[in-house]
Amino acid sequence: NLYAAIEFFNFLLNFKLPGYLFYWNSTRVIENTINEFPYFSFIHADYHAHEVAIPIKILALVFAYEYFTKKSLKSYLLLVFLTFILYLTNSWDFPVFVLFLLILILIRPRKKLKFELILLAFLILLVYAYTITFMSISSSRIVFVNERTNIFEFVEFWFFQLLLAYLYLVDKVSTRFLILVVLLSISLSLLVPIAVLVLPLVILSARKIKKDFLSILIFVGAILLLLPEIIGFESRLNTVFKFYLVSWIFISIPAGIKLVELMESKSKYLKTVAACMLVLSLIYPSVATPIRHYKAEFSLNGMDFVKRISIGDYEGIMWLKDKRGNIIEASADCYTYGGRFAAFTGNPTLIGWACHEVQWRQNPKEIIERMRALDKIYTSYNCDVIWNITKKYKIKYLIIGFEERKKYNVNDSIFDKCGFKKVFEKHGTKIYECMENLQKKQT
Known part of the structure; x- marks a missing residue:
């Protein structure tokens, strides 16, 4: 113009x-x-x-x-x-x-x-x-x-x-x-x-x-x-x-x-x-x-940048691509790395970029509630709290990758202790299955 x-x-x-x-x-x-x-x-x-x-x-x-x-x-x-x-x-x-x-x-x-x-x-x-x-x-x-x-x-x-x-x-x-x-x-x-x-x-x-x-x-x-x-x-x-x-x-x-x-x-x-x-x-x-893409390495593969950040996350996304179910992963500020599993697999996540959710939706109470639930998932040591959240939101897969470790300093062992089934692990990225039947087996 x-x-x-x-x-x-x-x-x-x-x-x-x-x-x-x-x-x-x-x-x-x-x-x-x-x-x-x-x-x-x-x-x-x-x-x-x-x-x-x-x-x-x-x-x-x-x-x-x-x-x-x-x-x-x-x-x-x-x-x-x-x-x-x-x-x-x-x-x-x-x-x-x-x-x-x-x-x-x-x-x-x-x-x-x-x-x-x-x-x-x-x-x-x-x-x-x-x-x-x-x-x-x-x-x-x-x-x-x-x-x-x-x-x-x-x-x-x-x-x-x-x-x-x-x-x-x-x-x-x-x-x-x-x-x-x-x-x-x-x-x-x-x-x-x-x-x-x-x-x-x-x-x-x-x-x-x-x-x-x-x-x-x-x-x-x-x-x-x-x-x-x-x-x-x-x-x-x-x-x-x-x-x-x-x-x-x-x-x-x-x-x-x-x-x-x-x-x-x-x-x-x-x-x-x-x-x-x-x-x-x-x-x-x-x-x-x-000017916009002065650092860009041109490619038809929109996931190339994920490899540079975390090869484990890249492998995890490729594994999850043909799976279906709600997921939990780290939320983050707009235009940052959070929400990458949901974006590249099409699986719904608990909460994506909260800043955009607040901007366009008319339900701030629900957004705040989901953000708090997300924090509890990755920081709580109480198995009942974690399981109740996954049950409430019908979560099938829980992600622990680069962004989750950086933001929440996650202790992986709590999910093993609580009975979550590890279904993927490569290069520091883990994916746990967290369906209700697993909890029943654990209890």
């Missing part, structure tokens, strides 16, 4: 090199919000739902394009299926793609709407039934927000996409119509400052959505930019984060196509402008990537 380019040149003008936080700063441009974009998500490598959902969204857009151009029922079915997968992966994307699907349906001839609408309605009912049955919706309440995005910060983040989107849309638009759109946007900007930049995108793209797939992308993307100025799901911070990330993908596709058109233009002026935009937009990936 433009913010990264400005920051980069500020460093050079002050005869300095960008520091480690250069890769991070351009995701915190708009005050009191998170402004991630796809490239950052991948180099930051924080394996969250919003990152996992990115390739799914792109695949969904492929089928959406095929449905739009060929009216393929097969593509529509796959698009509906992927929308459901997006809900399961990153529920923030579900309402966005429902809106997207609805637009794709409604721009078709009315005689052909019935099946598509019924299928979409069924999908919404299915998701609603699943949500109220299996998920807590305490953090999904809708609130009206009072904060407004600073227009200068908004431009720093969205400059390239907005400019290219406008260049894509303004072709063959009358001057009179443009003036009316601008006047309307200026009047609404008194309530929502960024409306002066975003509302024209909504109006201009709406004029073309029946015949142009890329205009649909701009239309939905622009709506997503305006919504966090009015409502938030639990908070404005996270709403801006999740909606902006989807909007980035939607608007960047037509913006990228327009950039290529400018590069191929016969006008030297347009070619120069396009080249400058391309160079400026490449500053972030070119500079941020080596």
Whole structure:
């Protein structure tokens, strides 16, 4: 984004090199919000739902394009299926793609709407039934927000996409119509400052959505930019984060196509402008990537770092990969080594990164209770206390590895004394089985 380019040149003008936080700063441009974009998500490598959902969204857009151009029922079915997968992966994307699907349906001839609408309605009912049955919706309440995005910060983040989107849309638009759109946007900007930049995108793209797939992308993307100025799901911070990330993908596709058109233009002026935009937009990936991963040894094996920390833990994770059951391992601060067995085996742990649990869940009492239980497991010398905790949380495997020894100074012998079955031991890492039937044999 433009913010990264400005920051980069500020460093050079002050005869300095960008520091480690250069890769991070351009995701915190708009005050009191998170402004991630796809490239950052991948180099930051924080394996969250919003990152996992990115390739799914792109695949969904492929089928959406095929449905739009060929009216393929097969593509529509796959698009509906992927929308459901997006809900399961990153529920923030579900309402966005429902809106997207609805637009794709409604721009078709009315005689052909019935099946598509019924299928979409069924999908919404299915998701609603699943949500109220299996998920807590305490953090999904809708609130009206009072904060407004600073227009200068908004431009720093969205400059390239907005400019290219406008260049894509303004072709063959009358001057009179443009003036009316601008006047309307200026009047609404008194309530929502960024409306002066975003509302024209909504109006201009709406004029073309029946015949142009890329205009649909701009239309939905622009709506997503305006919504966090009015409502938030639990908070404005996270709403801006999740909606902006989807909007980035939607608007960047037509913006990228327009950039290529400018590069191929016969006008030297347009070619120069396009080249400058391309160079400026490449500053972030070119500079941020080596800064973020200056110590990284590139590999397709995400577990390589575990080998460097503890070969015993690595072997233990490989042994546990094909086993199933709740586990206990050390909890730790965010972005540290704790929770590694749960992360790499998929087995639920008693408590992972407590800092993230506190941040996103609405049950601090449960989190505190689990943290206390975890401490007791590794520090208590009372067999009844240890067994009662494993029974309460239905723990099958207990881990004693590098992190547990460092954090709790664990006395291994207590678990042998209490009757836990040692099922793995290598290079200082041990895994105990702790099912109830073992306790009965011991007693």
